[in-house]
Amino acid sequence: MAEKVELNEIEVWDGNYAVSQALRQAQIDVVAAYPITPSTPIVENYGSYVANGLVDGEFVMVESEHAAMSACVGAAAAGGRVATATSSQGFMLMIEVLYQASGMRVPLVLTVVNRAVASPLNVQGDHGDMYAGRDSGWVQIDAFNAQEAYDLTLCAFKIGEDMRVRLPVMVHQDGFLTSHTAQNVRPLQDEEAYKFVGDYKPYEEMLDFTKAVTYGAQTEENWHFEHKAKQHKALFDSAKVIDEVFAEFKKLTGREYKRVESYMMEDAEVAIVALGSSVETVRYAAEQLREEGIKAGVVAPRCFRPFPFDEIKEALANVKSVAVLDRSAPMGAMGALFNEVSSALYTLENRPFVTNYIYGLGGRDFSIEQAKTILKEQKANADADDITTNIQQFIGVRGPKLGFFETKRS
Amino acid sequence: MAITSIKNLKEFSTVNERFEGAHLLCPGCAHSMIVRELMNATDDNLVIATNTGCLEVSTAVYPYTSWDTSWIHIGFENAASAISGAEAMYKARKRKGTLKDPDAPVKFVAFGGDGSTYDIGFQWLSGAIERGHDFTYICLDNENYANTGGQRSSSTPIGAHTSTAQAGRVSYGKKQKKKDMIAIMAAHGAPYVAQLAPNKWKIMAKGFQKALETEGPCFINTVSACTTEWKFNPKDTIHLTDLATDTLMFPVYEIINGTELNILYRPKNVLPVEEYLAAQGRYKHLFKPENKHVIEKIQKEIDAKWEYLQRREEARV
DSSP, X not given: OOOOOOOOSSEEEOHHHHHHHHHHXXXXXXXXXXXXXXXXXXXXXXXXXXXTTSOOSEEEEOSSHHHHHHHHHHHHHTSSOEEEEEOHHHHHHHHHHHHHHHHTXXXXXXXXXXXXXXXXXXXXXXXXXXXXXXXXXXXXXXXXXHHHHHHHHHXXXXXXXXXXXXXXXXXXXXXXXXXXXXXXXXXXXXXXXXXXXXXXXXXXXXXXXXXXXXXXXXXXXXXXXXXXXXXXXXXXXXXXXXXXXXXXXXHHHSOXXXXXXXXXXXXXXXXXXXXXXXXXXXXXXXXXXXXXXXXXXXXXXXXXXXXXXXXXXXXXTTOSEEEEEEOSOOSSSOOHHHHHHHHHHTTOTTOOEEEEEEEOGGGOOXXXXXXXXXXXXXXXXXXXXXXXXXXXXXESOSSSOOEEOOOOXX | OOOOOOSOHXXXXXXXXXXXXXXXXXXXXXXXXXXXXXXXXXXXXXXXXXXXXXXXXXXXXXXXXXXXXXXXXXXXXXXXXXXXXHHHHHHHHHHHTOOSSTTOOEEEEEEEEHIIIIIITHHHHHHHHHHTOSOEEEEEEOSSBGGGTSBOOTTSOTTOOBTTBOEETTEESOOSOOOOHHHHHHHTTOSEEEEEOTTSHXXXXXXXXXXXXXXXOEEEEEEOOOIIIIIOOGGGHHHHHHHHHHTTSSOOEEEETTTEEEEOOOOSSOOOHHHHHHTOGGGGGGGSGGGHHHHHHHHHHHHHHHHHHHHHHHHTO
């Protein structure tokens, strides 16, 4: 039995350290991983727990991220708790197996420390990798700071392993901005954390020899569609379980999580929709603008998948203009979050103007001033009853102003 | 592990019915013979991972499965990683006491064709062998990408015609030599590495048992004659494999701990390689006068390899 660790009521942890502590407390059976910046410390910290007898499980250091996810799938099918971590290129290398994991309905947790995707090579945080996972069939939950990274990693096991879900879960945090920034984190004690996560319940496991199981069968046009439809429904249905797990977590810690986090939206006239560590920047900017008399608010999808279509619509039903921020190169299209938020708002009777801002690529700093500019532009749209800027703009990039499309509602 | 009878082939072939006869492999395909033999070689429970390939697509087409055992397929290249994960999970759960039956004996096995073993899954296999998981990897070597219609692999021998290394007016087929996976796996320090053939079924059964009993990662390359792509009559699979082992195109041998080499089958009459080549459509073009030099080259390399194996066996290195 692994040795317990006494934690302080408040610890000073960065996002990586917070995740590794959550992984330790969840008493994982198999961690199979391959290190990559900026998520490397998660694997290193876990390695130190292994070396010092703080975990009982197996630690398999494989030769690539593709192998890491493959070993995780094999381990999960063998009926135990499984987790790994990655970023960026490692995530891209895993992608084939991400689809295979969700298609086989094996629960496992992948902590993704978001980082830009090459080329050019870049180790800093943006959401290129997170977006590349959006059709992979995983639950994707986004943490905006170290505390949330810790909390949501514990929640992730409980969500994915629930018999009504049985799907793999990603917990995202921003590279360096969250992963390497030390903050105050209030952890649970080991026993409390494990009790919350609960024992793993094996299901259709390869190590129960009373019943043969076949994982990873082939289906063609006769059955593939039905399998994918069921998987899609299971992902949408996981929303209910996510809500339940968040409610249970609140009972335990007082910390409340929602699939869509709304901030100062009760009377908001303009709003920003954002993901990741920028949410905190934008909230601060909105507070400041309220002092200037602009009724600004912030909506942040905590849950990127399943996409909270109704909750986004509800959160933004009464605003006049909304800016959707995408921290990923959209490459010949509107930003992905913009597209999804716009589609959720389309059936509103009085739908707001929706604009798209591409920002922070490759870890480019995103300032409070920029967030305020974006909100002020929304205010201008609201006042003019028209979109006064390009629909899509790049903010914080060098060179002449870069924007696309001027289609107006009229 | 209870050793099952290996004296009588008929009896042996039905000891453990864990691989269902109803599957979609071609008539005459040696894959199913090899798989059945592996599964009959042990009474232990099996956890099997299989790479994408002929074996996989022919045995697990929903809603059917040919596998009356624990079986997983993830992708083309990663059965070695999948079995690594399953084996690690077994160790973890055994230690923690969460296995349903902790005393149930179990063996971990991975199957791959030469496409997934020699080429696309090479790194995954190398990593799993290096990490020392307790499993046996069996390559069903039919020397081409048969599942996708017969393209070259790095296991395809020189001179063979494949759809991506064709014989034509200015080409005699594949120009490169077959990769020596046995040497590569032995160089990893794997405790047991062997090349076996289903026509020598007793030797094969013993080799499988040895691998399954050996703690640590074992690698076995098996000759799997491919009636469809090698182009011979499906009824002749074993005859063709006899020619493969008797011409020494496929020498049958083992290497223990990377150093101790033992030849497991010594043909009484070594046949000229022409007899093996002539029995298959994929080598038909080599019998044109302008390609005679290729046959000579193949024979020379077979002779040199055989001499090398014998020297190593004698020197115990």
